[in-house]
Amino acid sequence: MARFCILCLIAFISVTSAQFIPPYTEDCRTDMYPPKGPTFKGTVSWYTIDLDLPPHKRWTSLITEKKKDLDNMIQVIRDLAKAFVPSGRLIELVDVTLPLMVNTLPNPFKDEIKGIALDSGIPLGEITLFNIFYEVFTVCTSVVAEDSKGNLLHGRNLDFGLFMGHPRVDSGQRDGMWMSFLTRSVLENATSYDNARYALAQTKLLAPAYFILGGNQSGQGCIITRSRELSLDLLELNVKLGRWYVLETNYDHWEEPFFLDDRRTPAMTCMNKTTQTNISIKTLYDMLSTKPVLNKLTTYTTLMQVSEGTLESYIRDCPNPCMPW
Structure with missing residues (x-):
């Protein structure tokens, strides 16, 4: 047991110090x-977003072009969520509850998010989730x-x-x-x-x-x-x-x-x-x-x-x- 604890301590020190030694620095x-x-x-790549368009149409061109990439990214997040909650209840909760938040957002963001969901075919709750995600992790x-x-x-x-x-x-x-x-x-x-x-x-x-x-x-x-x-x-x-x-x-x-x-x-x-x-x-x-x-x-x-x-x-x-x- 003592030997195991020593090995654990060595492993912990190795991980915590790796950032400060080559080749990690x-x-x-x-x-x-x-x-x-x-x-x-x-x-x-650079894209022009025309803010003179109605909010729900501003991102249509970009989302249409990148729809496959967006779908792939969303699927990765869905798979990750299912790994934690195999029943799929987490995604169901996102799809049901988060759309209720959208109408509390200021314009033009509210209508832009709705437009992105419509153009991509991705549930509004999941699009809302990714906007929240940046607020808590970056x-x-x-x-x-x-x-x-x-x-x-x-x-x-x-x-x-x-x-x-x-x-x-x-x-x-x-x-x-x-x-x-x-x-x-x-x-x-x-x-x-x-x-x-x-x-x-x-x-x-x-x-x-x-x-x-x-x-x-x-x-x-x-x-x-x-x-x-x-x-x-x-x-x-x-x-x-x-x-x-x-x-x-x-x-x-x-x-x-x-x-x-x-x-x-x-x-x-x-x-x-x-x-x-x-x-x-x-x-x-x-x-x-x-x-x-x-x-x-x-x-x-x-x-x-x-x-x-x-x-x-x-x-x-x-x-x-x-x-x-």
Whole structure:
């Protein structure tokens, strides 16, 4: 029994420390941009969503084109649900109860979700479920940095793969808004950095969230740590204090990250090695390409520089050996 306990302890230590030793981590990558090699799977496809159309028709063209992919993704989730509840009652519950939630949503999201369900032929409850899912589970690494000339750069790894069928914005009204709906609303309606920051900090939400906001002038970058009701903390760029970047990885920045999911330390190590003088779209991509910042959940990397009109997104892969998150 004692020997078994020792073996268990060794196994636990091995798992918890794997993130911090090669090959699951590595020296900060260099010369990864322009994207190439085994971590690059291609550029993200771009689609135009016409917001002048009636809400229920806005996503018809895209959903029609991607219907098979959406069906396949939905089936994976159904199979997973049946593995936990073989009777199928979980899916039945989703299909019966969640449609009742849709009519409580603000427009235009309510009608857009109904339109997606109609166009895809997927039950409204299941489409609603995937919109809720992002509110409670998402993992990413996001950074806003200011170079030595005062230019703002924003980079992000999205470590999440289930976003087809969501009429929302992940990168880029009223009480209890869903986080991603609020993000889209701000991008559509905010007229300034200050206006966007206020909306993201003050609008009541359904769940806690982190918002990473970048502008186009020196000092315009922040992490907004939110509870449902209010802003808990605002960490802003301040070059005079040496804070030329702010970086968020799904944990309160004043707390230590979960020991099995410390992407913050390697990301900040690479940012500090890069220095403000050398930060650029190129070196930002290098940081976001370094394991475990890049991991098995990483779906795409987005790079932005508002002053130059730069918005690039690349589909990613993390070949083995690679951390699962």
